[in-house]
Amino acid sequence: MQGVSVRRGRTTLVGDVDWDVELDERWVVLGPNGAGKTTLLRLAGAELHPTKGRVSLLGERIGRTDVFELRPRIGLSSAALAGRIPADEKVVDVVVSAGYAVLGRWREEYDKLDTGRARELLGALGVEHLADRAYGTLSEGERKRTLIARALMTDPELLLLDEPAAGLDLGGREDLVARLSQLALDPDAPAMVLVTHHVEEIPPGFTHALLLREGGVVAQGLLDDVLTEDNLSKTFNQPLELTRSGERYFARRKDGAAPTQ
Numbered sequence: 681m682q683g684v685s686v687r688r689g690r691t692t693l694v695g696d697v698d699w700d701v702e703l704d705e706r707w708v709v710l711g712p713n714g715a716g717k718t719t720l721l722r723l724a725g726a727e728l729h730p731t732k733g734r735v736s737l738l739g740e741r742i743g744r745t746d747v748f749e750l751r752p753r754i755g756l757s758s759a760a761l762a763g764r765i766p767a768d769e770k771v772v773d774v775v776v777s778a779g780y781a782v783l784g785r786w787r788e789e790y791d792k793l794d795t796g797r798a799r800e801l802l803g804a805l806g807v808e809h810l811a812d813r814a815y816g817t818l819s820e821g822e823r824k825r826t827l828i829a830r831a832l833m834t835d836p837e838l839l840l841l842d843e844p845a846a847g848l849d850l851g852g853r854e855d856l857v858a859r860l861s862q863l864a865l866d867p868d869a870p871a872m873v874l875v876t877h878h879v880e881e882i883p884p885g886f887t888h889a890l891l892l893r894e895g896g897v898v899a900q901g902l903l904d905d906v907l908t909e910d911n912l913s914k915t916f917n918q919p920l921e922l923t924r925s926g927e928r929y930f931a932r933r934k935d936g937a938a939p940t941q
């Protein structure tokens with residue numbers, strides 16, 4: 681992205697962003713509510729055109745390419761997508777239908793090979809036993825894993841995950857972080873961008889971070905350089921203490937700091 685802004689009326693959702701993601705990188709986009717994270721991810725998923733600036737994805741310039749050809753090369757898991765899945769859709773079909781860029785099994789008869797791959801992906805995410813259940817009967821954590829399996833179904837070159845751990849309990853979060861870490865460390869895995877509000881959700885193996893506040897970039901670059909107390913405090917507009925334990929990060933407000941408005 682070069683000089684990218686997205687505006688709606690007088691509101692700037694993201695402003696003047698320069699950002700490069702290489703295919704072997706795993707990025708976390710971190711920022712408070714309303715910072716513009718989802719907007720940035722939708723730009724990266726060819727779901728949104730910038731108001732200003734240039735976006736190129738997988739060698740194709742947005743505005744000069746057919747986004748319908750580009751989108752299957754990008755795997756996306758988001759709450760918006762989750763909300764469009766029919767409750768009675770079979771879990772394996774939620775995954776396999778990604779290869780046909782549809783939601784809802786009724787449209788296609790799927791190939792056995794594809795169904796096998798979908799089950800394999802569900803297995804890699806620890807939910808193969810749910811393959812024949814209706815999506816609507818799954819817990820939040822099981823749904824998130826199903827959606828990640830779906831995002832991987834087309835063997836994408838870029839994987840975009842919008843708050844994959846939101847709504848999970850502690851065990852569910854830790855399990856998902858471990859699985860995403862495995863994926864991040866796999867050299868054959870696609871480039872990854874993960875949006876989150878919480879440093880605790882950064883999976884080991886992620887290499888880069890972009891910190892966003894009020895639509896602007898506070899800092900971006902190698903994770904270790906960018907994730908500092910100063911940068912995090914600026915991003916969340918309060919004095920934060922950041923600790924690192926092994927490959928994981930933890931943050932909390934500094935002792936004695938006054939609550940923000």
Ligand SMILES: Nc1ncnc2c1ncn2[C@@H]1O[C@H](COP(=O)(O)OP(=O)(O)OP(=O)(O)O)[C@@H](O)[C@H]1O
Binds near residue numbers: 692720
């Ligand atoms: N169509 C629109 N018109 C005006 N403002 C909008 C529009 N769409 C989004 N916004 C605003 O743009 C800002 C950025 O939204 P975005 O969803 O990208 O933030 P986010 O960082 O993903 O937030 P969250 O963490 O709460 O999901 C928000 O303040 C939102 O209210």
